[in-house]
Amino acid sequence: xxxxxxxxxxxxxxxxxxxxxxxxxxxxxxxxxxWYRQIHSQGPQYIIHGLKNNETNEMASLIITEDRKSSTLxxxxxxxxxxxxxxxxxxxxxxxxxxxxxxxxxxxxx
Amino acid sequence: xxxxxQKPSRDICQRGTxxxxxxxxDSQVTMMFWYRxxxxxxxxxxxxxxQGSEATYESGFVIDKFPISRPNLTFSTLTVxxxxxxxxxxxxxxxxxxxxxxxxxxxxxxxxxxx
Numbered sequence: 303x304x305x306x307x308x309x310x311x312x313x314x315x316x317x318x319x320x321x322x323x324x325x326x327x328x329x330x331x332x333x334x335x336x337w338y339r340q341i342h343s344q345g346p347q348y349i350i351h352g353l354k355n356n357e358t359n360e361m362a363s364l365i366i367t368e369d370r371k372s373s374t375l376x377x378x379x380x381x382x383x384x385x386x387x388x389x390x391x392x393x394x395x396x397x398x399x400x401x402x403x404x405x406x407x408x409x410x411x412x
Numbered sequence: 413x414x415x416x417x418q419k420p421s422r423d424i425c426q427r428g429t430x431x432x433x434x435x436x437x438d439s440q441v442t443m444m445f446w447y448r449x450x451x452x453x454x455x456x457x458x459x460x461x462x463q464g465s466e467a468t469y470e471s472g473f474v475i476d477k478f479p480i481s482r483p484n485l486t487f488s489t490l491t492v493x494x495x496x497x498x499x500x501x502x503x504x505x506x507x508x509x510x511x512x513x514x515x516x517x518x519x520x521x522x523x524x525x526x527x
Contacts, residue, residue, distance in 0.1 A: 345416075345504050345518030346455065389454070398443050398508060400516055402455040 306390045311407040320377040322406050324390030327371040333394045335366060337375045339386040340405070346389065349375065385410045414439060414507050416519035424525045425495055432491045433522045435505035440485035443508040445516065446478070450501045458503075461488050495526045 307325040314320040326335065337349040350357055350364045352373070357364045363376040377384055389405040415438040425431050435444065446458040459467040459480055467480040482488045492499050502521040509515075 343521075345506070345520050348515045348517070351515075398460060399445075399457055400455075400506075401457070404454050 306392055306403050308388075308390050308403065308406045310404065311409070313409050313411055314377075314380045316382060316410050316412050317379055320380040320384065320408060320410070322375040322377075322388050322390075322408060323372065324375070325372045326390070326392050329370050329392055330394070333392050335364065335370075335373050336391040336393055336400070337362070337364065338389045338391065338400070338402075339384075340389070341383075341386040346402075349388075380408075380410045382410050382412065384408065413515075414441060414509065414517040416505060416507060416517055418503075418505060418519040418522050420522060421520065422523040422525075424527060427496050427526055429495055430491055430493045431495065431524060432489050433503050433505075433524075435488045435490070435519055437486045437507050439509075441507040441509050442485075444482060444488045445506045445508075446480060446488075446490045447504045447506065447518075448501045449504065449521070455504065458490070492524065495524075497526045500524060500526045 334351050334353050336351040338346040339349055340346045350359055350362050352364045352366050366373045387405040387407050389402050391400050417436045419434045423431055444461045447455040448458050449455045457470050458473045458478055459469045461467045461480050461482040463482045463485050477493055479491045502523050504518055504521045506516045506518045
């Protein structure tokens, strides 16, 4: 699976949109982009995934660039409960494994 | 989604002993996975456990140290054998409903401290 690069940490004001970038310049055509988050002392939680089109669900939006080399996870109205480590993972079709990088530690500031 | 429970939630063990961690899912699942998260680190996959077959271990993990059982489609155990302080970690199980399934669901983890 392609390697991902994320900023180590980010801050965001409560109520504002949190935009978390991820670089995956070596992604191949059949690889999906997944986002998980891990709130302190909990197991990781699935957020969203996409292949090439932008995706939105009740938690977040995923914007993937046209060349698929990078993506952005958007939390539209961040709350204090969104403070967590966010992992961007690239995973190929038929590959069951999730390879976690170091992620981005997002802190929501009151 | 899937509801996953792990037992114990935490334990303190002496070096040289073994601990078996249980993972129970509220519905049948195809794939089960065991991860380790060392203090301050990200998650590392230990092995994949499918019902009816031997677990598949990742590089750096061996069956003698981390034996795994998968007796049915809702349950798995991971044993950490002959423990040393370096085994102090959070151990997490996760499940995927189908092969190639988009989502993996994670249990709450077992926090192990070896003294």
